[in-house]
Amino acid sequence: MEYIVNALMIRASDYKDNDKILTLYSLEKGKISSGIKGVKKAGAKLKFASEPFCFAEYVLAEKSGRFTIIGASHLDSFYNLRLDMLKYYCSAVVLETINALVPENEPDAQLFALVIETAKKLNYEKSELITLCRYLLNLIDMLGYKIGTLTCQGCGDFINGRVFFNPQTAEFSCLSCRENGFMEITPETYNALNALNESSGEVFIESASLLKLLRFLFFYLNVTTSTNLKSATSLIDYLKQTI
Ligand SMILES: [Zn+2]
Structure with missing residues (x-):
């Protein structure tokens, strides 16, 4: 099952070699945790989505109650x-x-x-x-x-x-x-x-x-x-x- 949420990235912690677990604060689901794969690799497409204060439309895939971010469209990075x-x-x-x-x-x-x-x-x-x-x-x-x-x-x-x-x-x-x-x-x-x-x-x-x-x-x-x-x-x- 896939969900789209408008969310602000509030916390990231390292997970395995190249992954992270993000805490997102979203309009649709409130505060949620979600994995994101490969973002520590150079040139990772979704790297921006794991930066603090990234405000984006995140696409989440849910499997057995766990979310993984599979896409994100940037709204503002509050740079x-x-x-x-x-x-x-x-x-x-x-x-x-x-x-x-x-x-x-x-x-x-x-x-x-x-x-x-x-x-x-x-x-x-x-x-x-x-x-x-x-x-x-x-x-x-x-x-x-x-x-x-x-x-x-x-x-x-x-x-x-x-x-x-x-x-x-x-x-x-x-x-x-x-x-x-x-x-x-x-x-x-x-x-x-x-x-x-x-x-x-x-x-x-x-x-x-x-x-x-x-x-x-x-x-x-x-x-x-x-x-x-x-x-x-x-x-x-x-x-x-x-x-
Ligand atoms: Zn008084």
């Missing part, structure tokens, strides 16, 4: 993601979150659209950190851990001064309303979240604040999903050197 360090580190976070946090064989058209839109923005546009923060906020929402209202859980006001967050309930609090379970976060993190929340269009946020917001989002993802993302550590290390 800039391999040329620019910031784009590379940001896109690695997208690949790892899908690889680590999304279950296999569960198609999700909304999440697929988010991933492709994020890849396009990272590849073709500037404001990479804002794109990545928006991606993470949407992903967190789709995984069921939405960060709710940004006003104080006690008095209901917008928070000025010191800000506290409860990672168990995803609520914010001002100093006077703070209860057990709330930890202090930086006002810059809170203000960056507000700025992203207020407008889905272009916003300007200082890079140093975006770094703080990213650390906060990675921390929250770690608490909610118990997953330590290696790509998050690499990105933060890179940003600390460059910002």
Whole structure:
């Protein structure tokens, strides 16, 4: 039986001498594993299809529940993601979150659209950190851990001064309303979240604040999903050197 899927290549591991096992994130079947033969040989026709971030229409042959890729038509290779360090580190976070946090064989058209839109923005546009923060906020929402209202859980006001967050309930609090379970976060993190929340269009946020917001989002993802993302550590290390 043959299937055609629109998919993004998110992970490749070596298999036998010349083959690979690919993890594809597809519109039609969600996340799936598939073998691909001979792609390590020089001049292999489907070599492009085993590159990270290759977006293609893959032709899969299924035999006893296993997929093998027998063809692929290239849609976009998002090539800039391999040329620019910031784009590379940001896109690695997208690949790892899908690889680590999304279950296999569960198609999700909304999440697929988010991933492709994020890849396009990272590849073709500037404001990479804002794109990545928006991606993470949407992903967190789709995984069921939405960060709710940004006003104080006690008095209901917008928070000025010191800000506290409860990672168990995803609520914010001002100093006077703070209860057990709330930890202090930086006002810059809170203000960056507000700025992203207020407008889905272009916003300007200082890079140093975006770094703080990213650390906060990675921390929250770690608490909610118990997953330590290696790509998050690499990105933060890179940003600390460059910002
Ligand atoms: Zn309050």
